[in-house]
Amino acid sequence: MKLGLACLSVITLILGTTTVSQGFELDWSDPRYQELYEHRFEFQDWFLQGFYGRRGQTRNPITCALCETALSVIIGWIRNGEPLEQVTTKTIELCKSLNIVTEDICDMVVPIYADPLYYMVTRHSWITVFDACGIVLGGDLLPGCFNMNHTMTDWVIDLDYEMRPPVIEHPLVPAVPTVKVIQLTDIHPDLHYVEGSLNDCGKPLCCRPDPRDDPTNSSIAAGPWGDFLCDFPMTSTRNVFIEAATTHPDADFVLMTGDLVHHQIWNTTVEDNMSHYVAFINALMEAFPNTQIYPALGNHEPHPCNMFPPSDVWADYDLAWMYNFHGDLYQTQLTAAALATFRRGGYYTQIHKPGFRIVTLNTNFCYTNNFWILWNAADPEEHLQWFSNTMYAAERSNEKVWIVGHVPPGGKDCWSKWSSQFLRVINRYQNIILAQFYGHTHNDEFKIFFDDSRDPPQPTGSLWIGASVTPYTDLNPGYKVFYADGVRENATWQITDHETYVYDLAAANEAGSSVLPAFYKEYSAKEAYAVEGFTPANLWEFVKRMAVDDALFRTYYRYWYKDSGKEEFDTDCPSTGDVSQCKFEFLCEIVNTDYTNKHCDILKGLAAAATAQ
Structure with missing residues (x-):
């Protein structure tokens, strides 16, 4: 789900304060505290936007310099030899003084995340504030965010480029029978709702x-x-599953792209998370008893949230419990080989039909809120190398591939170095990777990847970000249905259309608990956007059309909000008049998957030229 800045932020965001109440005061002769206090509202907004997806009041971004100033305080305490208990107590009191969250949440959350941070800093003497901020802000285009230890950034995965075949220009799919695939994502059931x-x-x-x-x-x-x-009541969760299964009984399989636990990170425990896994998966299996389900793990699955410690520290920070528990729950869905890697690291590959392979990644290894990246940033768990090797084998077997995950690569929440290596795999195997599916943001959107080594740069891949089941925040509950060329012999497995189904949450609540919500098809992408197809090149043309067509962009923006009507309250993107202030923020998010802004600049140039005419 979209939780922006990590649980690390719980520790870093709490620093703009005047005094604390347990026997010490901030030294106001230290300019760091003056700077943090001066920017305390930016830190508060950073927390709300990053951690809970809520837009703040100032809308001013936190710079790397501010991040480094904040972390220098806490890491300074650790480097000075203060014990964990004292560092935790100080941080709790700072949290309360700044009033970032309520005092009880400070008491509960800070100890959970102070512990692993203390562990890493005391055992890796080379970790600096530059490294930590380079990870936390490393999915963003902020100047100064890359002054990191070279061992964290000087790595590449092995790719077989010598055997790279010529690029295949996929033609438009003719009118052929299609398979139907349901995507469910970011459910976030709350058993305590x-x-x-x-x-x-x-x-x-x-x-x-x-x-x-x-x-x-x-x-x-x-x-x-x-x-x-x-978050979502369990009764509503079951209702969504039953509605999707009833409306689409001919679905070939279900993609479940993660986040089975609520957002109240201060209230999570291993036992509570397990209760949510069981309730969710039982409801899913009951609704789809005879349909293949391919799961991916979300950033909310572990306790503490977002934290995916590598296997070499499991003796101190065990995560085998989570992987094994999910393996047990999905053992009827996955092969023995797939279960083995799923239990080891939350990823797997499996043949769905002859010539068609599903590859599910654990993209939480790139999540900037997973500050275990600090422990070993060079391809955590060698996951990308596994991905590359898997694609090599698929190519040699003449297979088509769909990629499934949770955190979308190429976005602000995925560390840019990891994303750049992921992009190398996409560009190398663009002939056989026909679609990608993720969640995390809760919104209904997509991204495009480019190969900048070609002149001009060419779109080589795209990914779909599913509409969340949960309404949090300001969204109607929903799910997506994809259609693909997957029935005929030698099928291409290209996407031919996708639809989003939602219900009006306000109307459903007004009708009461005795009346089931009325789901409806919000839109068909092919009809709403008048696109020829859904190849990366088709989608790039669609984005360029939005750059010069405000009405088309407003349609996309409305569906981004899942028809909740909340977009009408966004003063930056008014329903009438000038939308330029927000339009390029959204369009650049689609194409800036290499973190260079070059494709964003192309869009701005198109808009400027159209205005000048």
């Missing part, structure tokens, strides 16, 4: 029992079918 509880309780996320609850006041009470500010 209570109808009528406060939907805004002063914490980052609510809709759980609270002494101030007033079920009679619908403006502040959590609805029976969900709430725009909360």
Whole structure:
């Protein structure tokens, strides 16, 4: 899910304060504290936007310099030899003083994340604030974010370029029978959701029992079918699964792209996470008893959230419990070979039909909020090398491939160095990688990859980011259905169309718990966008059209919000008038997968030329 800056942010964002209450004061002769206090509101917004996807008030980005200043305080305490307990206590008090979150959340969250940070810094003497900020902000185009230890960035994976075949220009798929595939993502069920509880309780996320609850006041009470500010009740989760299965009984398989646990990271435990896994997967299997399911792990699956410690530290920070638990739950869906790697690291490959392979990645290894990347940044768990080797074998076997994951590579939440190596694999094997599917952002969107070694640069791949099941935040609940050329002999497995299905959450809650939500097909991409096809080249042409056509962009923006109507309240993207302030922010997110801005500049040039005419 879209949680921007990591749980590391819980430790770093809490530093703009005046005094603390357990026996020490900040030394105001130290200019670091003055700087942090001056920018305290940016830090607060950074936390809300990064951690919970909520837009802040200042909209000013945190610079790498500010990140480094903040981390220099905590890492300085550790380097000075202060024990873990003291570092934790100081950080808790700083958290409370700045009022980033409520005091009880400070008490619960800080110890969870201070511990692994302390572990890494005390055992790797070379870790600096530049390394840490280079990871946390390393999926962003911020100047000064790359002053990292060279061992973290001077690595490449082995690729077989000598045997690279000529690039195949995939023709448009003729009118042929298609397979139907359902994507479910970012479900975030909350087993503790209570109808009528406060939907805004002063914490980052609510809709759980609270002494101030007033079920009679619908403006502040959590609805029976969900709430725009909360995670999803289990009854609603089951309803989505049943509706998808009933409406699409002919689906060939289901892609489940992760996040089975709620966002209340201060309330997670191993036991609570397991309860959510079981409830979710049982509901999914009951709805799709005879349909193949391919799962991917989301960043919320582990406890603590976002933290994917490498296997060489499992003696101290075990994660085998999570991988094995999921392996047990999905053992009827995966082959023995797939289960072996799934249990080892949350990734696998499996033949779905002769000539067609699914490759599921654990892209949480690139997630900038997973600060275990600091421990070993050079291809964590050698995952990308496994990916490259798997693609080599698929090419030699003349197979078509779909890639499945959670955190989308090429985005702000995926470390740019990891993404650059991922892009090398995509460009090398563009002939056989026909589609990619991810979640995490909760929005309905896509991205395009380019090969800049060709003149001019050519689009070589694309990925789809599924519409979330959860309504958090300000979205209608939904799911996606993809159609692909996968029936005929020698099928291309190209996408031929995709649809999004949603229900009006506000209307469903108004109708009450006795009336099932009315799902509807929000749109067909082929019809709504008038595209010829869904190859990377087709999608690049579509994005260029949006650059010069505000009405087309507004249509895309409406569907990005899943028809919730919330886009009408975005003053940066008004429903009428000039949308340039937000349009290129969105369009650049689609094409800036190499973190260079060059393709974004092309779009801006097209718009400027159109305006000048």
